[in-house]
Amino acid sequence: MVAVVARLPFGLSRVVAPSLLGFAVINGFTFSVDLVLLTLAHRVLHWPYPAAVTVSYLAAFALSFVLNRAFNFRSHGALGAQTTRYAVAVGVNYLVFVLGVGSGLTSIGVGFAVARVVSGLAEGVYMYCVMRWVVFRNADGP
Numbered sequence: 001m002v003a004v005v006a007r008l009p010f011g012l013s014r015v016v017a018p019s020l021l022g023f024a025v026i027n028g029f030t031f032s033v034d035l036v037l038l039t040l041a042h043r044v045l046h047w048p049y050p051a052a053v054t055v056s057y058l059a060a061f062a063l064s065f066v067l068n069r070a071f072n073f074r075s076h077g078a079l080g081a082q083t084t085r086y087a088v089a090v091g092v093n094y095l096v097f098v099l100g101v102g103s104g105l106t107s108i109g110v111g112f113a114v115a116r117v118v119s120g121l122a123e124g125v126y127m128y129c130v131m132r133w134v135v136f137r138n139a140d141g142p
Contacts, residue, residue, distance in 0.1 A: 001018035001019070001021045001022045001025075001072075002018045004018075004021060005017070005018045005021055017132075019072055019073060019132055020128060020132075022068070022071065022072035022073075023068065023072055023124075023127075023128045023131065023132075024124075026064060026067045026068055026071065026072055027064055027068075027124060027127070027128075029067075030060045030061070030063045030064040030067065031060065031120055031124075033056075033059065033060050033063060034056045034057060034059070034060035034116070034120075035056070035113065035116060035117075036056075037052075037055065037056035037059055037060070038052050038053055038056040038112070038113075038116060039113070041055055041056060042112060049102075049103065049106055049112055050099065050103060053098055053099075053102060053103075053112075053116065054094075054098075057094060057098055061090050064127075065083070065086050068131055068136070069082065069136065073131065073132075073136035075136045075138075077136065077138050082135050082136065085130075085134055085135045086131075086135045089126075089127065089130040089131075089134065089135060093123055093126055093127060093130075096126075097119045097120075097122050097123045097126065098119055098123070101115075101118065101119040101122060102115045102116055102118075102119040103115075105118060105119070
């Protein structure tokens, strides 16, 4: 990601951290996994939105943790401590953004996929900050 960021136009290479780009790529993928699982659970299996979003959310965030730890932040820190910090961050994220924003939007008539995308954008900002400066704060990576 360092080489990609170095080639960004308009001076963006001075403000975009390689870990931000890596986070965007990894979490774009895991968010897609989240939406596919949410759609299958909600539309195909007819689970209520809170149950469907919970299962899809947990699967996607577990995948995000593994991929970000290994490939983006290249962390070799204590797995237990990182997992604990991540679990707390995910819990806060879930309550505030997924259930709070997502369910709130669906309750006022916004489609479930749109609600998930809107809450996902807010989640992304929060989770990048938490992963960079709290979960993987002593990471060796970029």
